[in-house]
Amino acid sequence: xxxxxxxxxxxxxxxxxxxxxxxxxxxxxxxxxxxxxxxxxxxxxxxxxxxxxxxxxxxxxxxxxxxxxxxxxxxxxxxxxxxxxxxxxxxxxxxxxxxxxxxxxxxxxxxxxxxxxxxxxxxxxxxxxxxxxxxxxxxxxxxxxxxxxxxxxxxxxxxxxxxxxxxxxxxxxxxxxxxxxxxxxxxxxxxxxxxxxxxxxxxxxxxxxxxxxxxxxxxxxxxxxxxxxxxxxxxxxxxxxxxxxxxxxxxxxxxxxxxxxxxxxxxxxxxxxxxxxxxxxxxxxxxxxxxxxxxxxxxxxxxxxxxxxxxxxxxxxxxxxxxxxxxxxxxxxxxxxxxxxxxxxxxxxxxxxxxxxxxxxxxxxxxxxxxxxxxxxxxxxxxxxxxxxxxxxxxxxxxxxxxxxxxxxxxxxxxxxxxxxxx
Ligand code: UD1
Numbered sequence: 294x295x296x297x298x299x300x301x302x303x304x305x306x307x308x309x310x311x312x313x314x315x316x317x318x319x320x321x322x323x324x325x326x327x328x329x330x331x332x333x334x335x336x337x338x339x340x341x342x343x344x345x346x347x348x349x350x351x352x353x354x355x356x357x358x359x360x361x362x363x364x365x366x367x368x369x370x371x372x373x374x375x376x377x378x379x380x381x382x383x384x385x386x387x388x389x390x391x392x393x394x395x396x397x398x399x400x401x402x403x404x405x406x407x408x409x410x411x412x413x414x415x416x417x418x419x420x421x422x423x424x425x426x427x428x429x430x431x432x433x434x435x436x437x438x439x440x441x442x443x444x445x446x447x448x449x450x451x452x453x454x455x456x457x458x459x460x461x462x463x464x465x466x467x468x469x470x471x472x473x474x475x476x477x478x479x480x481x482x483x484x485x486x487x488x489x490x491x492x493x494x495x496x497x498x499x500x501x502x503x504x505x506x507x508x509x510x511x512x513x514x515x516x517x518x519x520x521x522x523x524x525x526x527x528x529x530x531x532x533x534x535x536x537x538x539x540x541x542x543x544x545x546x547x548x549x550x551x552x553x554x555x556x557x558x559x560x561x562x563x564x565x566x567x568x569x570x571x572x573x574x575x576x577x578x579x580x581x582x583x584x585x586x587x588x589x590x591x592x593x594x595x596x597x598x599x600x601x602x603x604x605x606x607x608x609x610x611x612x613x614x615x616x617x618x619x620x621x622x623x624x625x626x627x628x629x630x631x632x633x634x635x636x637x638x639x640x641x642x643x644x645x646x647x648x649x650x651x652x653x654x655x656x657x658x659x660x661x662x663x664x665x666x667x668x669x670x671x672x673x674x675x676x677x678x679x680x681x682x683x684x685x686x687x688x689x690x691x692x693x694x695x696x697x698x699x700x701x702x703x704x705x706x707x708x709x710x711x712x713x714x715x716x
Contacts, residue, residue, distance in 0.1 A: 296714035297685040297699065299676035299707070301658065304543035304581075307705035309534050311550045312338040312696040313364060314527035316388075320463045320490040321524060322346055323391035325368035326355060327399050327471060328497055328519035336524040337366045338696040341689075342386050349382045349389045353396070369519075370399075380406035380437060386693075390418060390460065393439055394467030397430055401443045401472065407434070416624075420461035424452040425468055428476050443468070446513070449476035456480075456623075457507070457594050462487045469511045470499040478509045484595040485525060485555040493522050528555040530695060531577070532602040533670055535559075536609045537702075538579040539568045540678050546705060548577040557596025562588065566613070585609065587617035587652060594623070604630045604671040611639040612678060613652040620647040630668035633661040637679050658683040666694045673698070677707050686714055 313336035322343075325332035337343060339361050347357045347366075353376065356369040378392035383406040396403035408418065422432050422439065429447030433440045449469065454461055462482040467490075469476040481487070483505060491504040497517040502510040531551045538546035553560070553572055560577075564570060567582030587610060592600040600623040607619045611634060621627050625646045635641055636659050640651040658681030663669035669690045676683030688711070691698055699709045 294714050295688055295711050297673060297676070297688050297709055298712055299658070299673065299683045299685065299709045300681070301676055301683065301708070302541060302678045302680060303707050304541040305538055305677070305702070305705040305707060306545050308547045308549055309701050309705055311526045311531050311534070311548060313524040314338070314486065314530075315340050315342050315694050316529070317486040317489050317525040318343060319346055319388040320391060320486060321493055321522060322350060322366065322368060323395040323463070323467055324490060324493055324497070325519065326350065326353075326370045326373065326395040327467065327494070327517050328370060329516050330519035331367055331369035332519035333521040334366045334368070334524050335364065335521070336526070337364050338527065339364075340696055341693045342388065345382060345386045346389060349378050349392060352377065352379065352382065376400055376402045376404060378405040383408055387416065388460070390421065391463055391467060393421065393441060394464035397425070397441045397443050398468045398471050401445065403439070403441045405439050405441070407437050407439060418460070420454055420458050421464045424454070424461055424465045424478070427452040428465070428469055428473050430468060443472055445472070447473045449473035451477040451479065453479040454481060457482050459484050459487055462509070463490055466491060466494065466501070466509065466511060469513065470494055470501070471513055471517065473511060473513045476511045479507070481507050481509045482594065483507055485528060485552070489525055493520070496520050496522070525555055526550055526552040526575070528552065529599065529601045531556065532559055532599065533605050533695075535563055535577065535579060536602070536605045537674050537677065539563070539566055539581045539585060540609050540612055540674060542581050542583050544579070544581040546579050548579070549575060551575050551577055553577065557599070559598065559602070562590060562598060566609070585613035585652070587613040587615035589617040589619065591620040592623050600624055600627065601667050603627060604667045605674055607631070607641065607648050607650055608634055608671040608674050610650045611641065611652050611654055611656065611675070616649065616651045618647050618649045622646065629664040630671045633668070633672055634675050636661055637675050637683065639675070655680065657681055660684040660686060663687040663690045666690045670695060670698070673702070673709070677702070677709070
């Protein structure tokens with residue numbers, strides 16, 4: 294198992310290119326299954342979750358070709374015949390559950406493992422299943438598997454997502470585009486990943502009304518054809534590097550290849566910290582402030598503050614001059630990084646779904662443990678401003694979601710290396 298060894302503090306200076314988005318790529322990959330011909334997705338990141346999903350798709354007999362040099366993935370569903378997503382793979386990554394919508398949508402049959410829990414508490418799939426039932430899919434649960442079957446033509450209906458859910462929106466769209474007479478999703482996710490999925494399906498021939506709004510109406514079509522589609526740039530990676538650039542007063546960073554329109558209200562909120570930021574097309578230039586203004590946030594659905602940047606934001610706020618609080622309204626229990634950042638010297642206190650942070654506290658290097666993807670990257674951010682050596686253990690979480698993280702950070706001056714933690 295690998296760990297990162299970080300020597301700090303170091304300012305970051307230079308250019309960081311943003312990779313393709315993990316959370317946008319996975320639904321596009323599921324979409325490819327619905328086509329009658331191959332689909333090519335460009336700007337695909339080399340991440341563990343992408344490799345895992347490639348394998349999930351391959352189990353079905355689908356041909357998947359990942360040209361890593363070109364960051365291009367070609368998916369040909371011609372020989373798809375095995376309508377199953379097994380537990381051994383689904384347990385590694387929740388998004389494998391998109392196979393339920395894709396398989397039942399295309400073939401009217403699927404056997405897909407329930408995804409199980411995750412590092413920050415239970416993450417149910419009740420909305421995915423109830424929505425499909427409303428649509429007309431017959432759903433049974435058997436030994437940890439969802440067994441789904443649907444007639445060639447389902448009547449459809451209306452289903453309201455409470456709360457709004459990215460994954461359920463994606464699964465319900467996948468299940469309905471080829472089979473439901475008319476299906477309406479209310480309070481649908483407006484996250485860019487769900488919007489890109491709908492736009493892509495429309496280009497393949499689907500009939501989806503209301504794309505980009507919170508009400509989607511899907512009218513089933515007879516067939517969809519494969520296309521070439523560009524995957525979005527990763528908005529969470531972009532936000533993470535924006536935060537990294539603000540944390541050391543001498544940092545001066547240019548972020549390139551960003552899809553700025555996918556950031557929602559985040560840049561406005563980020564400006565409140567006192568950073569000097571200019572945005573031009575896909576380039577964001579950030580000069581860190583001398584002192585960071587304490588800035589309280591609450592996570593919300595898009596275009597509000599993303600829960601996937603909550604841990605990074607709190608970590609930045611340990612370096613702000615004063616107190617603030619960070620509340621996660623999407624997940625109650627996503628604070629596993631707090632005891633770890635506290636080990637480095639932060640003053641943070643969790644009360645229900647809020648962390649209260651008192652800054653500015655000097656951070657000092659220590660060994661810390663990654664618990665999930667976004668928690669792990671916040672430990673890296675903390676390590677880069679902490680004095681001395683920080684060991685971030687169990688970084689395999691990071692390989693799920695940040696392409697070439699240490700290389701990108703080293704290129705802008707961070708002193709970070711990957712070593713075998715058991716050596
Ligand atoms: C996706 C993202 C994840 C992000 C999250 C919220 C991917 C692969 N993952 O996860 O990085 O943190 O959106 O932006 O894109 N809920 C239910 N029942 C359900 C489904 C969800 O109650 O059946 C709840 C969840 O517990 C949570 C809320 O809905 O409180 C939002 O979750 P959801 O949008 O579904 O998250 P994911 O799609 O799993």
